[in-house]
Amino acid sequence: MTAKPVALDFHPLRADLYQELHSRPFQVLPPSARVSHIAVITTPEQRKNQFKHLQSLHRMLGEPWPEEEVTCYEQTFDQLRIRREVHMEFTAYTFTNLAPSDAEPFEETGISALPHGWLKQLQGTVVAAFHIDVSPSSAHARDEPAFMRRHFEGMRLVGSSPQEGAARVLGTFQLHSDNFGRFMVINDSMSDSQLGRLVQRLMEIETYRLMSLLALPVARDITPALNDMDQQLATITQALADNETLDEQTILAKLTHIAAKIEAFRAHSTFRFSATKAYHQLVLTRLEELREDEVSGHLTITEFMTRRLTPAVKTCESVGVRLEDLSRRVDRASDMMRTRVELAIQSQNQELLSSMDRRSRIQLMMQHTVEGFSVVAISYYLIGLLSLGLSALAGAGYPVNKPVALGIAIPVVLATVFVVIRLIHHRFIRMADRQ
Incomplete structure (x- = not known):
């Protein structure tokens, strides 16, 4: 028996708030699959064109296309599953090849099943692009490290056994000859749902890792200019402390120039540094959810991230803190200079008043x-x-x-x-x- 609805004054966003928790459901993966994940930074105009591009893919496959864009779109066409997720800064595409295959890992990928030429017309700037080979465990794959390395072109591997040993994850966190990254997931005892969640977390870790590192070149570019401005400010402050005779107008002009450069750097970097902090926190959260066990001879993903990613993020944070500190120091130096100028003006006014009194x-x-x-x-x-x-x-x-x-x-x-x-x-x- 269906309950009768109660006539209450509901908030207009109530349904959206409920739906938000279900807007990006985890995938369900079979024991054997090839997954390709691509994250693309887009402008609003490119995002509109991307949706039209997605509609053209449906037409090429002879399938009905979506009329309205949604935050997370997923559709399966026979043996090809397409998933598109719209984020604030980027759009993520996941292509899953579900067809049975006897090919070697990474010989066939998720994008192998796409119509020829469609992917090349994808608009935007690609930040993350990698393949994930999902396969069931075998004694041959488990016992022979050389079997693993040859599929990663001899690069050093990073890996672990997440979910208390229910699977093995291996990767290099490097680009391979096809300009894509590579990961291998070997399933021991996971269900299809657990396997889908594991692969989803792995994709998010790699995507958010790369997005968080976008601020590092900005920090490196800003640092030399900050060193120069820091030295100039130290010289001015020391001159003020020594009570030297200064050209106040020239000093105030220098301080104004330094303050303007700092504000320009802040406008250019504040969003990027804030995004880096948020992405890094997401990476740490996903790493905790993996619950990794160590694989003999390899760094775990958490150890690798802690050793390589965390220092890069700390560098960005330190540059952001340094910008704020320089801004405050410039303000204090400017206040001291203004006070010095005001005292000089008051002294001149006093002399002028004395002269007027004599007259x-x-x-x-x-x-x-x-x-x-x-x-x-x-x-x-x-x-x-x-x-x-x-x-x-x-x-x-x-x-x-x-x-x-x-x-x-x-x-x-x-x-x-x-x-x-x-x-x-x-x-x-x-x-x-x-x-």
Whole structure:
């Protein structure tokens, strides 16, 4: 009996959140299979063209093609299984040849069953490309190391017995004559599902290993420039510590140039270094899931990765930390230079204010002098006006002693003008003080 749905307000992404855990299911592999895995870095435009390219493969095989792109697409055509996984930075293709074969390992691969010419038209930049030969165990393969080495072109092998000895994994982590890597999985007691999970983890380890190493050339390119900037910054900082006479504008220009270069390096490398850290963590997680046992005479995959991959990742991390440290040191040096410049400006301003104060005192003294002349000038004009007035009164017949009147008026006028000018002067001073 089917339960009736409950009318609740479900989150619009609820179904997607449930489906996310099942978006990339593990493969199920038979005891004998040839697998080829290719990881391609793509642009958004190339990714669209890749999906059209996948549709063309279906047409070439005479099969219905998918109409919409999904995160993980898997389809089996008779003896060929195709799996395409879309990741944030790359797209992974897995081609599995399920046809029975008596050929030697790596004589037939997963891409052998593809239509001729289709793979060459695949757009994008290939980072990982390797073959995995899956076969059941045999006494001949288990007991003869030379049997293994001849299929890896004499290269040194790395291998282990994962899942507590239920299988053996061998590889070189190198490119072979066909420009592909090679791995061999010899199954002892695993089921088809366990074998599929083992192969999936092996593909992810190799793909994520290569993706994590993409930052190493970036770190190597940046390091010489960082050494040079570190030396320049040390020289500037030492000069500041010794309190040397410096050209502040030139030093600030150098610091600005160093800061700009650091920010350019950070913009170019931050994503790559962060991705490397994430990919490396995925590699370590997949290695833990292998649960390896040692195969006599060979490094295990975990030992090999710890010895080779981890130092490379640590190098990238150290360059990233060094960039951040240099950025902080440049900021501190710039702050010190700005403080030094501000102190110099304050000293100049203090000298300017002192000079202005001296000029103000001189102007005040000059003003007092001018005020004395002003009293005389104003009094002179007032006495002149008074003389004209007295002359007019005398002409009108009034008995006025003009010389005596002018003699008495001169000191009175001088005193009055002086007092009035001082009162006006003090009034303006009080107004300035209030402001």
